[in-house]
Amino acid sequence: xxxxxxxxxxxxxxxxxxxxRQTNGYIQLxxxxxxxxxxxxxxxxxxxxxxxxxxKYDTNGDARITTAEYDRSAKxxxxxxxxxxxxxxxxxxxREQGRGGMRPSPADMRRRMSPMILAKYFQSDxxxxxxxxxxxxxxxxxxxxxDSGAITREEFEAQSQERGATASRQLDRFAMLVGSAAGEDxxxxxxxxxxxxxxxVAGDGELGAPRMMGMGRGDRAEGAAPPADDAPNAVGKxxxxxxxxxxxxxxxxxxxxxxxxxxxxxxALIFGSYT
Amino acid sequence: MWETYGDDVxxxxxxxxEAHAIDSRSPLGGDGMPMVEDPVNxxxxxxxxxxxxxxxxxxxxxxxxxxxDNVANDAYEAWPDRLYLIGRDGKVAYKGxxxxxxxxxxxxxxxxxxxLAGTH
Numbered sequence: 001x002x003x004x005x006x007x008x009x010x011x012x013x014x015x016x017x018x019x020x021r022q023t024n025g026y027i028q029l030x031x032x033x034x035x036x037x038x039x040x041x042x043x044x045x046x047x048x049x050x051x052x053x054x055x056k057y058d059t060n061g062d063a064r065i066t067t068a069e070y071d072r073s074a075k076x077x078x079x080x081x082x083x084x085x086x087x088x089x090x091x092x093x094x095r096e097q098g099r100g101g102m103r104p105s106p107a108d109m110r111r112r113m114s115p116m117i118l119a120k121y122f123q124s125d126x127x128x129x130x131x132x133x134x135x136x137x138x139x140x141x142x143x144x145x146x147d148s149g150a151i152t153r154e155e156f157e158a159q160s161q162e163r164g165a166t167a168s169r170q171l172d173r174f175a176m177l178v179g180s181a182a183g184e185d186x187x188x189x190x191x192x193x194x195x196x197x198x199x200x201v202a203g204d205g206e207l208g209a210p211r212m213m214g215m216g217r218g219d220r221a222e223g224a225a226p227p228a229d230d231a232p233n234a235v236g237k238x239x240x241x242x243x244x245x246x247x248x249x250x251x252x253x254x255x256x257x258x259x260x261x262x263x264x265x266x267x268a269l270i271f272g273s274y275t
Numbered sequence: 276m277w278e279t280y281g282d283d284v285x286x287x288x289x290x291x292x293e294a295h296a297i298d299s300r301s302p303l304g305g306d307g308m309p310m311v312e313d314p315v316n317x318x319x320x321x322x323x324x325x326x327x328x329x330x331x332x333x334x335x336x337x338x339x340x341x342x343x344d345n346v347a348n349d350a351y352e353a354w355p356d357r358l359y360l361i362g363r364d365g366k367v368a369y370k371g372x373x374x375x376x377x378x379x380x381x382x383x384x385x386x387x388x389x390x391l392a393g394t395h
Contacts, residue, residue, distance in 0.1 A: 041319050042326045043310035049297050052310055072312065076298040171375050233351050235370050239361040240350035244339035245317075247290065247324050256287070256339045262365035266390050267285045268383060269361065271353035272374070274309045274327035275295035 042274075050093040053080075057088075064089050114180035115201045117173045118194075119208070121160045131207040133198055140191045150188035153178075276380065277336060280387050284360075288338035290324040291348040294355035317343055360386045 043052035057065045065088035070077050078084075082092045124135035143151045143159045156174045157165075165173065181197040182189040201207060232240055239258060246254040261267045277286045295303035296313035304310035309330070314320035321340055328334050341347045348354055356374035360383060361367060369386030371377055 041312035041314060042323055045305065045307055045309050047305055047310065049305045049310065052305065233367060233370060235367050237367050238365055239367050242347045242350065244341060244347060247328065247338040247340055259365060261285050263363065265283060265285050266363050267287055267361040268387065269287055269289055269359040271289045271291050271351060272356035273291055273293045274323055275293045275303060275311050
């Protein structure tokens with residue numbers, strides 16, 4: 001924030017810009033909203049969420065967004081309005097929360113994801129449904145390729161990719177795990193730190209691999225076959241058909257029908273989104 | 276993989292509903308991560324899909340966009356991301372696990388190899 005300006009500068013500022021507002025003893029000059037294509041719903045990833053929303057919806061430049069200015073969902077507005085004062089301000093976005101449409105904090109993300117990452121990528125036996133402490137020593141040794149006694153980011157990423165990990169923009173697995181085992185600022189973690197962390201999250205010395213997100217096999221006896229998949233999209237079933245607009249074609253005109261490839265060539269479907 | 280098998284396999288990106296729009300139940304975005312409001316119509320979803328393909332340098336790959344009823348997403352239980360291989364016979368040859376952990380490119384490649392070898 002700028003320090004209190006001389007009176008002439010404040011007056012000049014108020015004449016030049018659309019609005020000014022005094023905040024906590026400082027004069028904060030609010031500039032006109034930057035030029036934003038109001039129809040666009042994609043922001044600059046280097047902005048904060050508040051910066052994006054303010055630039056798009058704060059049409060009068062008073063550093064607040066009212067329900068009149070926000071022309072999307074009222075439910076979404078209410079979710080953003082953390083202090084329930086009827087307007088959106090920077091303070092609504094200063095802290096992160098877990099539920100109600102707010103962003104989970106890094107600590108929350110670690111709490112949720114680190115046990116799953118541990119259970120997924122430190123397996124040493126054939127039973128992928130659980131991770132027991134005895135497996136950690138063997139798994140740790142495969143990661144610690146320079147035998148330094150600690151796993152670095154490079155070592156983790158190399159070995160976890162061997163174990164099937166793919167790069168993820170949303171999920172920095174190493175950061176999650178090192179943050180949980182050794183602290184946010186740590187660059188690596190030791191076996192001692194990893195096993196200490198394991199002891200905090202495992203019940204009775206076992207960490208169950210979650211059923212969700214394609215991990216683990218749930219409560220199934222060792223060696224038992226996975227439950228039959230009877231879904232219409234199961235292996236062996238005729239693929240559910242669809243006819244969807246082609247992204248690069250003329251909007252609304254070019255439809256691609258999945259069944260049109262039948263008898264011609266296999267089709268690899270990659271489902272996903274930008275976020 | 277697309278460059279390796281693209282002559283024999285049709286690769287198709289199916290753009291589905293957002294995983295972490297800033298106004299969703301699981302918001303992420305900003306501070307270096309893609310920041311998107313949840314599309315409410317096809318025009319908006321197309322905009323985001325095009326941005327995604329451009330920013331991730333995926334433009335040469337064929338892509339379709341799921342409709343706002345999320346028909347393809349629901350049929351394939353795809354959200355947030357998932358891989359499938361449909362065999363030449365039109366049957367599901369490989370069904371990947373739900374992402375992010377189940378999104379395993381190596382398994383898809385193995386399925387492609389098996390399909391092309393006629394061993395699937």
